[in-house]
Amino acid sequence: MSDKxxxxxxxxxxxxxxxxxxxxxxMKIEIGxxxxxxxxxxxxxxxxxxLAAVYGPRTLHPRRKQIPDAALIRYRYNMASFSVEERVRPxxxxxxxxxxxxxxxxxxxxxxxxYYPNTVIDVFTEVLQADAGTRTxxxxxxxxxxxxxxxxxxxxxxxxxxxxxxGKLVLDLNKEEDxxxxxxxxxxxxxxxEVTLLQMDGNLTPDELKESLEMLKKGCTEIFExxxxxxxxxxxxxxxxxxxxxxxxxxxxLAQIQVELDDSEGEDVELDEDYLDVxxxxxxxxEVIEVEEDPDKKGxxxxxxxxxxxSDEQ
Ligand code: CDP
Numbered sequence: 595m596s597d598k599x600x601x602x603x604x605x606x607x608x609x610x611x612x613x614x615x616x617x618x619x620x621m622k623i624e625i626g627x628x629x630x631x632x633x634x635x636x637x638x639x640x641x642x643x644x645l646a647a648v649y650g651p652r653t654l655h656p657r658r659k660q661i662p663d664a665a666l667i668r669y670r671y672n673m674a675s676f677s678v679e680e681r682v683r684p685x686x687x688x689x690x691x692x693x694x695x696x697x698x699x700x701x702x703x704x705x706x707x708x709y710y711p712n713t714v715i716d717v718f719t720e721v722l723q724a725d726a727g728t729r730t731x732x733x734x735x736x737x738x739x740x741x742x743x744x745x746x747x748x749x750x751x752x753x754x755x756x757x758x759x760x761g762k763l764v765l766d767l768n769k770e771e772d773x774x775x776x777x778x779x780x781x782x783x784x785x786x787x788e789v790t791l792l793q794m795d796g797n798l799t800p801d802e803l804k805e806s807l808e809m810l811k812k813g814c815t816e817i818f819e820x821x822x823x824x825x826x827x828x829x830x831x832x833x834x835x836x837x838x839x840x841x842x843x844x845x846x847x848l849a850q851i852q853v854e855l856d857d858s859e860g861e862d863v864e865l866d867e868d869y870l871d872v873x874x875x876x877x878x879x880x881e882v883i884e885v886e887e888d889p890d891k892k893g894x895x896x897x898x899x900x901x902x903x904x905s906d907e908q
Contacts, residue, residue, distance in 0.1 A: 598774040602759035609759075611640075611768050618754060618766040618813050621734070623824035625742050633743025637735035640768060641725035646735035648743040651713035665710035669698035671732050673721040693729045700733055700753070700782040700791035706746040715745060726772035727755050730780050733791070738821055742828075750821050751790060753782035754813035756806040758798065763806055765813045779803075781810045785818050 603609055613619070619640030628634035631647035638644075654660045671693040673682045686694075698717070705715065717740065719732035730753035737751045757767040758777040772778055777796030783789045789807075798806060825831075 596770065599770055602764075602771060602775070603762060609764060609768070610770055613766075615762060616765045616809055616812060618816055619768070621817065621820050623735075623738060623820065625738055625824055625828040631739070631743070633739040633741065633745070635735045635738040635742060637731060637738070639727065639731045639734070640766075641723060642721070642728055642731045643723035644728065644731045644735045645720045645722060646732065646739040647718045648716065648736070648739040648745065649718075650715040650743070651710035651745070652716075654712060654714035657712075660712040661707075663711050664707040665705070665713045665715050667698045667701050667705060667707065667715050667717065669694050669701070669717045669719070669736070671697055671719050671721070671729060673724060673728070677721045677724045677728075693732075696791055696793065697729060697733055697736070697782075700751055701736070701740070701747075703788065703790050704748045704751055704784055705740065706748065709746060715740075715743075726767050726769040727780070730754055730782065733782050734817055734821065738824060741825055749785045750818060751782050751784060752814040752817040752821060753780065753791065754810055754817060755780040756809050756813075758796065758802065763802060763809060765809045777802075779806050779810070781807070781814070783810070783814050785815075787811055787814075 599610060603615070607614065609615070611619075620638075622638040624636040626634055627636045627645070628647050631649060633648040635646045636644070637646070651665050654666055659666065671690050672686075673690065675682050675684055697719070701717070707715070717736045719736055721728045721732065733751055733753040740747060741750065754765065755767050755772075756763055756765055756777075756779045757771050757775040758764070759771050759775045761776075764771060764775075767775060767778060775796070777794065777798050779794045779798065780791070781789055781793075782791035
């Protein structure tokens with residue numbers, strides 16, 4: 595790791611990479627980069643490089659994990675071994691499990707999971723190159739990949755971090771600011787400013803927190819505009835509906851969503867009933883075994899669960 599810089603902000607108020615205190619790094623978005631995924635996105639943000647892939651909605655195995663009135667959002671954040679200076683050990687770590695959990699929760703308020711009971715929406719994010727802010731970069735990429743997959747959402751989620759260096763708040767930390775700064779506040783929010791993720795490392799005063807949230811709102815709005823522009827460029831229009839178009843009590847809302855999505859690129863997101871019934875008989879058989887074998891004991895039922903889990907992975 596490099597040494598701590600003497601100063602993070604020069605006499606002209608510019609940061610080490612030449613940005614002003616409230617400026618985000620340049621962001622580049624490519625949509626539909628993976629042919630096997632239902633939706634995908636490659637995103638560069640400063641020196642961060644992220645790949646996101648979305649699969650589903652598809653039947654969730656094992657069945658005991660199914661939610662009868664909603665889809666489960668399963669989110670995986672992973673750093674490639676080669677993404678940072680020191681090799682990252684492959685496989686889940688405490689950090690990646692935590693980031694995966696809070697990132698899934700960042701999407702729960704906006705994804706219309708209630709229309710896809712008993713299914714799972716899988717979101718995979720891979721950090722290919724890391725340079726601070728990878729969890730927020732991954733959320734920005736995942737948001738686009740979900741839209742590309744035609745998953746109905748109330749809107750996009752945009753994410754960014756604020757930190758503190760030389761006693762001053764700065765937007766969208768670079769690596770030096772993240773590693774040696776006094777605070778790191780990653781936040782995700784909807785286009786309406788509803789916060790769906792907030793984490794904090796270090797210390798901020800209540801006033802600084804308030805100011806940080808204002809800066810984050812500005813940063814996330816800029817990111818939202820970049821995301822929206824990328825979607826318009828790819829689809830000719832924004833495939834994510836305006837919140838006002840969705841009426842909770844009215845299925846016309848869903849019909850409207852489907853029409854918009856089906857129009858967007860010939861992609862039909864309507865669930866295939868036959869697909870959902872695949873392995874139904876097998877599952878019934880497994881359930882009988884589970885009852886007879888006592889599900890609490892390790893045995894046939896657990897083995898079958900693992901097998902089903904494996905078959906579900908991409
Ligand atoms: O990336 P993010 O800011 O969301 O998470 P972090 O835990 O605050 O990590 C900040 C940065 O430290 C990452 O973006 C990487 O550049 C670096 N890092 C690393 O070099 N090795 C790790 N195992 C984890 C993070």
